[in-house]
Amino acid sequence: MDKNISIDHKLIEYIFSHTSNLHPIQKELIKYNESLGHINRLQISILQANFLQFLIKSRKINKCLEVGTFTGYSTLTMALSLNKNGKIHTIDKDKEKNIIAKSFFKKANVSKKIRTEVSNGNDALTKLIKNKNKYDLILIDADKENYINYFNKSLKLLKKNGLLIVDNVLWKGEVTNDNAKDKLTQKIKNFNLYVKKSKIKKYILPIGDGFYICWK
Numbered sequence: 001m002d003k004n005i006s007i008d009h010k011l012i013e014y015i016f017s018h019t020s021n022l023h024p025i026q027k028e029l030i031k032y033n034e035s036l037g038h039i040n041r042l043q044i045s046i047l048q049a050n051f052l053q054f055l056i057k058s059r060k061i062n063k064c065l066e067v068g069t070f071t072g073y074s075t076l077t078m079a080l081s082l083n084k085n086g087k088i089h090t091i092d093k094d095k096e097k098n099i100i101a102k103s104f105f106k107k108a109n110v111s112k113k114i115r116t117e118v119s120n121g122n123d124a125l126t127k128l129i130k131n132k133n134k135y136d137l138i139l140i141d142a143d144k145e146n147y148i149n150y151f152n153k154s155l156k157l158l159k160k161n162g163l164l165i166v167d168n169v170l171w172k173g174e175v176t177n178d179n180a181k182d183k184l185t186q187k188i189k190n191f192n193l194y195v196k197k198s199k200i201k202k203y204i205l206p207i208g209d210g211f212y213i214c215w216k
């Protein structure tokens with residue numbers, strides 16, 4: 001077996017106390033999401049966000065694409081790490097949440113780096129492929145039913161050394177629960193099997209709800 005410690009709340013607090021501070025608008029957005037109640041769980045975790053920022057800075061990533069804006073935490077996080085010419089195109093079908101997300105982007109002074117699109121993820125990706133767009137980093141964090149479609153379309157949108165990151169692939173640990181028969185767990189398990197069988201290079205990073213990290 002591999003050697004990994006389990007991370008409890010005390011360790012998370014310790015990690016945060018030894019990590020660079022969040023941007024004030026990231027903190028404000030986290031608080032806002034908490035005020036929404038249980039849908040707060042839709043936001044990526046702070047550890048995942050820190051990791052995305054590290055990737056963007058260390059790989060000099062310039063052009064990002066995201067499916068699943070929600071209230072904008074992952075988008076804001078990425079935008080804060082992009083250099084001044086960097087851009088993110090983020091897609092979500094939820095018009096109301098998009099207005100909220102845009103208000104946080106404005107407050108953090110990153111609106112110029114972000115193009116939000118309110119539409120269906122599949123249609124939007126098809127259009128981007130048709131227009132021959134290419135990205136350094138693609139984050140998929142939307143409806144699990146479409147994960148295989150998003151994966152296949154994203155492969156056509158990735159630059160040569162680009163990274164494709166897919167959230168929720170450990171599904172709160174349910175992927176190893178043989179008794180879990182619900183539709184979404186099955187969708188995630190099918191998706192993971194599909195990625196496993198594909199030729200793309202990949203590994204699963206066990207932070208938040210699990211990031212599948214893929215590259216050509």
Ligand SMILES: C[S@@+](CC[C@H](N)C(=O)[O-])C[C@H]1O[C@@H](n2cnc3c(N)ncnc32)[C@H](O)[C@@H]1O
Nearest residue numbers: 042043044068070074092093094120121142143
């Ligand atoms: C898990 S949340 C995204 C969280 C966000 N990345 C963050 O960290 O705050 C998933 C989002 O996907 C959006 N979504 C669901 N189905 C979609 C579809 N077919 N097309 C576009 N967006 C969709 C939902 O409206 C929701 O805002």
